[in-house]
Amino acid sequence: MGKVLVVGAGGVGSVAVHKMAMNPDIFTEISLASRTKSKCDDIAASVKSRTGVDVATYALDAMDVSATVALLKQTGAELLVNLALPYQDLVLMDACLEAGVPYLDTANYEPPEEAKFEYSHQWAYQDKFREAGLAAVLGSGFDPGVTSVMATYIRKHKLDGIRQIDVLDCNGGDNGKAFATNFNPEINIREVTAPARHWEDGKWVESPAMSTKVPFDFPGVGEKNMYLMYHEELESLSTHFPEIERARFWMTFGDAYINHVTVLQNVGMTSIEPVMHDGKEIIPLQFLKTVLPDPGELGELTKGKTCIGDIITGPKDGVEKTYYIYNICDHEECYREVGSQAVAYTTGVPAMIGAAMMLQGHWNEPGVWNTEQLDPDPYMEMLNTQGLPWKIVELDGPVDF
Numbered sequence: 001m002g003k004v005l006v007v008g009a010g011g012v013g014s015v016a017v018h019k020m021a022m023n024p025d026i027f028t029e030i031s032l033a034s035r036t037k038s039k040c041d042d043i044a045a046s047v048k049s050r051t052g053v054d055v056a057t058y059a060l061d062a063m064d065v066s067a068t069v070a071l072l073k074q075t076g077a078e079l080l081v082n083l084a085l086p087y088q089d090l091v092l093m094d095a096c097l098e099a100g101v102p103y104l105d106t107a108n109y110e111p112p113e114e115a116k117f118e119y120s121h122q123w124a125y126q127d128k129f130r131e132a133g134l135a136a137v138l139g140s141g142f143d144p145g146v147t148s149v150m151a152t153y154i155r156k157h158k159l160d161g162i163r164q165i166d167v168l169d170c171n172g173g174d175n176g177k178a179f180a181t182n183f184n185p186e187i188n189i190r191e192v193t194a195p196a197r198h199w200e201d202g203k204w205v206e207s208p209a210m211s212t213k214v215p216f217d218f219p220g221v222g223e224k225n226m227y228l229m230y231h232e233e234l235e236s237l238s239t240h241f242p243e244i245e246r247a248r249f250w251m252t253f254g255d256a257y258i259n260h261v262t263v264l265q266n267v268g269m270t271s272i273e274p275v276m277h278d279g280k281e282i283i284p285l286q287f288l289k290t291v292l293p294d295p296g297e298l299g300e301l302t303k304g305k306t307c308i309g310d311i312i313t314g315p316k317d318g319v320e321k322t323y324y325i326y327n328i329c330d331h332e333e334c335y336r337e338v339g340s341q342a343v344a345y346t347t348g349v350p351a352m353i354g355a356a357m358m359l360q361g362h363w364n365e366p367g368v369w370n371t372e373q374l375d376p377d378p379y380m381e382m383l384n385t386q387g388l389p390w391k392i393v394e395l396d397g398p399v400d401f
């Protein structure tokens with residue numbers, strides 16, 4: 001059905017490319033490009049041995065727009081899937097506009113010098129993509145991504161509107177390491193050390209990072225402590241569904257993780273301000289990333305399950321209803337299927353599904369879209385057949401935490 005160019009050969013890129021190869025009727029030719037070509041080659045070798053499919057590999061610095069444009073032309077790609085880092089979003093959108101190719105990513109643009117997660121930079125491309133007749137889909141990972149599509153699905157089929165939404169992200173996995181992050185450590189630590197923020201009664205309410213802790217009994221995992229955090233989908237959900245009175249995001253962390261982050265923060269190792277070290281300027285957080293375990297290496301070691309979903313309350317025919325919609329994913333099963341743990345799997349599979357939606361023509365209206373603005377039905381159907389089945393449970397009432 002279509003040729004795709006994936007940029008970024010990390011944990012998420014690896015899963016997405018494996019799953020694309022498992023759907024050869026949709027992804028007829030797969031090209032994979034990243035800064036370090038050997039990482040693309042390793043993924044291509046694994047895909048070949050598991051599926052028999054060939055993946056073409058290329059070295060690319062995505063910050064070089066003309067190099068990306070040339071590669072899009074060389075590969076004949078009909079879609080660019082950006083699985084590099086949030087810093088590359090705008091340059092890759094520019095390359096897509098120049099080459100006349102649609103765009104998809106999993107995380108919103110972030111300026112490297114400032115941990116500021118907001119969609120304004122990418123929403124500013126709305127007119128350019130519309131005028132070029134191209135679609136750009138933002139945030140097709142799990143959260144954002146699946147959790148946003150789940151919200152639209154509930155709003156479409158179960159409720160007349162959303163009054164409250166809580167996105168609950170639980171990783172009940174254990175990798176045996178004293179401290180390791182499940183995806184890119186730099187992005188992960190920037191997220192968790194930023195102040196918490198949620199949407200309530202038409203405004204943002206801010207609280208110190210990791211200051212609100214609630215125990216919750218997650219299906220398939222059991223009780224874990226979850227912490228109130230800011231996450232980018234709160235901005236897009238509250239914008240696109242203006243009836244929302246309260247939107248919050250929660251993520252689970254073990255006590256050991258919190259202790260490590262607190263100490264690292266106290267000693268300045270999570271800072272993104274440059275410092276001089278031995279006559280050379282370094283950024284402490286980037287140095288920390290270098291010494292921490294590579295999330296890509298954790299797949300084999302990680303046991304346990306993730307449980308991610310939404311609890312949504314809203315009216316239906318004048319009666320208030322609350323639904324919990326979620327997916328449970330097993331780290332070891334993911335590793336057996338594609339050689340990665342569940343955090344990369346739960347992001348890479350939705351990236352592949354979003355790409356399939358675009359190549360199949362379900363999600364190709366010109367403009368810049370967040371996933372909750374698009375038809376949820378074919379996406380939700382594909383989650384069930386591509387390794388991320390979901391369940392809806394009706395709860396007795398709204399959440400009381």
Ligand code: NDP
Pocket residue numbers: 007008009010011012013033034035036039060061062063083084085086088106107139140141142143144145182183184187295296343346347
């Ligand atoms: P990794 O750090 O494992 O991989 C990133 C890849 O991008 C690496 O291969 C890296 O190359 C490559 N890259 C970085 N800069 C450039 C550049 N200038 N040009 C070309 N390639 C580049 O990250 P993950 O796989 O863990 O995450 C990928 C994306 O997914 C991130 O944006 C992350 O925020 C997002 N994400 C989204 C989630 C969701 O649910 N929505 C959840 C988890 C992650 P090299 O190896 O040479 O550095």
